[in-house]
Amino acid sequence: MKQSLNKAFKPLAFSLVALVALLFSNVTYGQTMVAAVTADSLCVGDTVKLYASSARIGGVTFSWSDTSGASTISPNTGDTVSVYPSVSTNYRVVGDSAGVKDTTYFLVKVNALPVVVGSASKNLVCPGDSVTLTGAGALSYSWDNGVTDGVKKAVLVSTTFNVTGTDSKGCKATDTAVVNVRNRPTVKISASKTEVCTNDTVWLTGSGAKTYAWSTSQSGLNKTGNPVWYTVNVARSYYVRGTDSLGCVGLDTVQVGHKTLPRESWNTWNGPFKAENRACMNEPIEMKADLGTNTYTWSPANVVSSTSGAVVSATLGANTNITCKVDSSNGCSRVVSKLIFPLSSSIGLSVNFVGTNKMCAGGTKEISASGGAKYFWSPATGLDNVNSSTVFATLNTSQTYKVQVYKDGCVRDSSVSVLVDPIPDITLSRTDGGKVLCRNESTEVTITSSTGVRFHWGFGVYSTAKVKSVAPGKTTTLKVTAYTAGGCANTAQMLIQVDSTCGDALGARDLASKELMSIKAGKEKSLNLEFSGMSGKKVALNVFDITGKSVASKSVEISSELELVEVSLLNSVEGIHIVQLLSEGESVTKKIFIH
Incomplete structure (x- = not known):
């Protein structure tokens, strides 16, 4: 019997109940006693061992039975048995010692398991969507796959989530919640063009989804529907979010290239002048493309000289709309239309020289034109500019210029010649x-x-x-x-x-007879010279002091048969002076004394 009691204190390795402590419940009827090892409560499905012992000395056998018949004990003999009742059960044990029997009863109380229900906020989701998994029917819940009860969980693939619920008595039950993940829709964009000219339209069509949201950036929305169109001004990517019937979203993007329009325009020209949409009434006017490197189509065909080419002409008698379609090599085109106004000429052209039209080689001659709003001189040889009404010509040889004058679409021209004399050699x-x-x-x-x-x-x-x-x-x-x-x-x-060391100083000799009448000192430091018989001749007079310093000089042309010439001597001092007269290579010198 001591051995049986020792067994009662051994831990039960196969018990399905986590035992925090050993609690012995002893029931004794006569000589037989029963003890159980259990938790505070027993849950359905748990196993408990029952131990029988007797006060008799040796030779005691035990037999076990379920008084309610709700469970089967196997084996049903021995001092230790294991039972797993599904409901509270009263067990009977009979101790037999050489025919002497006594009976004992032991009640095992069983708590029902909680009814645990695991559920998901959505059972069919798109990849990456979040669901909330929630348990019910217990006190606390433990989920697998890293789920926290009542907290959102992102789901990428179809998953069965298991939950274990524990009630207030520690009894546990499990359940599952299945979340199925369907594939995202395969959304594709098709574009009507892969490259689009400025301000042209591209149509975008989506496939693979039910509804479509379009954007020109990865975030944001600016169009819905299918198909949609955009006006293109720059190369860019276009994005679509396609949503299927279950709300799953697929993405796609497409790149649409941009081609610039030809930037070229055209203007009316009359000769070298841009006529700014004007023409001279009933006179030819040119329409000229700015670059001339593209392909051009002009209209109306019955007005222009040709429907193709970079330069065409027309003669207009009334306001006319001229159109040019410019096609570039990249396939883009631009249409430029202009209303041309023909006007009657009001130019009164005149050309004038400052002085004569003659000049010396290397000199500069000023030439002016008038009567217009714009001017053009040609050739440019020697000119300071070619677009001014007044020009300055610097030349070494004679040159003829053509000046064209523009006003109100009309042009008139004139030619002028500049005669150039060579510089003499000497x-x-x-x-x-x-x-x-x-x-x-x-x-x-x-x-x-x-x-x-x-x-x-x-x-x-x-x-x-x-x-x-x-x-x-x-x-x-x-x-x-x-x-x-x-x-x-x-x-x-x-x-x-x-x-200066040889010869007489300023030797004197007279002019020809009757050419010099007298030389005398005048008042207030002036020298009076009287000439006769020298009409039409030029005379140079120089006065020197005794050191050779010039104190007066004068050049005169004698205009009469008898003429008096006065020369100021304010720069002289009292003393001897030398007077020198020169005329046509001849000279005469005299000494005078100035008081």
Whole structure:
């Protein structure tokens, strides 16, 4: 019997009930006792072991039975049996010791299992949709597949979710909830064109779904329906969300390319002038494409000179609408229509020179035109610009210009010529080879010039003579200017060196008889010269102080047979002065004393 009691304290490894503690319930009738190991309560389906013991000494056997007949005990003999009643059951055990029997009863109480129901908020969903799984009929719930009771769960594939519910007595029951996932619709977009010209329309058609929502970005909505159209201005992607009858969404995108329209336009031209949609009444006008690199179709055909080409012409007597269709190589086209207004000419063209139309080579001549709103000069040779009413021509040779004048679609033109005289050639030479002169010596200077016809020797002396005798009296740079018949000039110069240590200082010699009447000092530091018999001649007067410094100079042309010339001597001081007169290469010098 001690051995049987020891058995009663052994843990039951095969019990289906998680035992927190051992609770012995002892029922004793006579010499036989029964003990059970169980939890606070027993749930349907749980197993419990019953232990029988006897106070008798040895030789006791036990037999077990269910008084209600609700369960079967197998085996039904022995001091230990396992029972799993489905309802509360009273078990009977009979202890037999050599024919002496006593009976004991033991009641096993059984709690019913909870009726657990697992459910999903939706049993048919789209991939990635969320469902809420909820248990009912118990106190707490445990789900597989990472589900928390009452919390949304994203479902990607069809899944059976298992839930275990536990009631307040610790009894557990299970249930399942099935969520089926159907495939998303396979949505496709077909575009009417893969490339579209600016402002053209592309039609987009969706397939594979029931309804369609369209957009030009991945998020956002701007059109619904099927098909839909868009006006294209840039290359872009178009997106569609197709929804099937169960609400599942499929996506697709399509790229539509963009082709720019030809940017070219056209204008009316009259000669070099853009006529800005005007023409001259009943005179030809050109219609010219801006670039000329595309294909052009002009209309109306009965007005234009040709229906094709980059340049066509027309003669208009009334306002006319001209249309040009520009087709580029990328397949895009643009239609440009303009209403052309023919106007009567109101141009009064005139062309004028500042001075004459003659000039010297290398010079600049101003030419002006009037009567128009725009001007064009050609050729551009020598001109400072070609689009002004006034131009400046810098030339070395004669040139004829054409000036075109524009106003109100009309053009008139005129030609003008600029006559250019060459610059004369001139060189100076001396017969003495350029030796150094004494103060009273002269030298013969020769001009070489093929185009010069008149020469200025200085001191106001002009002459056609190419040879002159010059007595400078001191080292001097002689400058001689040659003039052509047209008045063009060129200057040459020569250095004449004088030795101041030899010869008489400013030697005197008279002019030809009767040419000089007298030289005398005047009042208020003025010098009066009286000339006779020199009408039409030029005379140069120089006054020097005793050091050779010039204190006065004057050039005059004698206009009468008897003429008095006064020269101011304000820059002089009291003392001896030298007066030098030069006329046509001859000279005379006198000494005077200024008080």
